[in-house]
Amino acid sequence: MSLSDALQAKLNERPLLYVSRDPERGLGLELTLDNIHNIHVTDSYYREYFDKLGVEYFCFAEHSDPGSLTAETAARVFASSEFTEYLNTKNITDAWVQTFKVSGRFEKAVTAKGFTLLNTSGELNRSFEEKLSQTHHFAAAGTDTPRMAVIMLSEHDYATLAAGFGSAFVIQFNRGHSGNATYFIDSSAAYDSLKQQFPSRSARISAFAEGLPYTLNACVTDAGTFCAGLSYQITGVEGLTDDPGATIGNDFSYRSGITDAVKESILANIERLGAYMHSKGYRGLFGIDMIVGDRVNIIEINARQPASVSFHTRLQLMHGQVPLSMLHLAAFTGIDHGLSVSDYNRAGLEPLNYAQMMLRADESFTAGSDIAMGIYRLLSDNSAIDRFNNEVVPGTVFLDEDQDKPMILQHKTYAIEDTREYPGVLILTPRKGTVIAEGNEAVRIQATQGLIGSDGKPAPWSIETLISFARQLH
Known part of the structure; x- marks a missing residue:
């Protein structure tokens, strides 16, 4: 069966x-x-x-x-x-x-x-996800991380910390303050300012890791830890978010820096970390964030269902793979599926030619327009005008003021698999009247191609598309 x-x-x-x-x-x-x-x-x-x-x-x-x-x-x-x-x-x-x-x-x-x-219980979730306890778990599991430690800000000065962690380092609190829990420190003034705000707070300090950001989905089971969906983590794109550290998407095809040696390091870290989490009673989905440079540095555990799992599940099903989301259910319902951890994980690191990216609201607003969720295609300017009444074709969003670049609705859907029948990109939009809080997703694009170019930056048309749809929502 x-x-x-x-x-x-x-x-x-x-x-x-x-x-x-x-x-x-x-x-x-x-x-x-x-x-x-x-x-x-x-x-x-x-x-x-x-x-x-x-x-x-x-x-x-x-x-x-x-x-x-x-x-x-x-x-x-x-x-x-x-x-x-x-x-x-x-x-x-x-x-x-x-x-x-x-x-x-x-x-x-x-x-x-x-x-x-x-x-998994909320207690275990917090233990693995909160920055301070996570630091101890990383060490106990033998995870490859940047140099990190838990400190009290008031007990240290910048010069001493810079001597041990480098002139640029990262300070993270368990929970955010006004939405921010991560601070990049590169000067005595920056550290002193933070110390004055939070003199009695414990924090995690990490050496700044040079390299490219990747993320990986995984699932802890009694049969071992399975992983798949290695993706480039798209962060801080100007025009799509005001927060330079905010994640705004995943490119499952981009593989810069992912050598065979890097793959082996990723798999070894997943095996060690997953075995340790299992020993503490953790079961089910989780994700890791990493920086790939001269070496693999694991920087975060997301001890819950990663945000990309729903999209990645559809991709796995489209390619005949067993989704991690099914392995999660099997882990909790006692089903023995007999899958090989090694074979599954090696296949899970292979690229998939898909990507998704979102625009985060720079301020709270209420969606004021009905823009259909569905597959859109960039067509010629003539395609956007109904030649019988000289009016704009319904379901058209122009990417430019001259109305030379129309994105035209091809099919209403929420599912990326429908692009196999209707070529184009999937645009996910909120219903009119939806309140979008500052920093939350306003509109998302999902594509059957990579969105990150060889220069490591998103394709200009994808940024232009998100900005244009978001503008029309207002």
């Missing part, structure tokens, strides 16, 4: 409820496995496709004033009377439950329902 069939047998017994704020987090397997319910907070265009395709879902925004949703969490939705009514309507008395990032509050909400949670 295939893993897909084995999982379906489990889901025939009781449904899987994927609970998150954003419906996109729970996507990937909804057209492959039946009886998955997408439970989410925010309204979106996804609902139209769920209705069309028969995907089960509960959208809390349908039952609440949209203006009150900014403070809602997955845990509150799960505990709400509206969701209880949904369960009763669907006759759900027992279920598997999965969420994007688990919390103690969510665990309690699941337990109160008598359901089974398919996530």
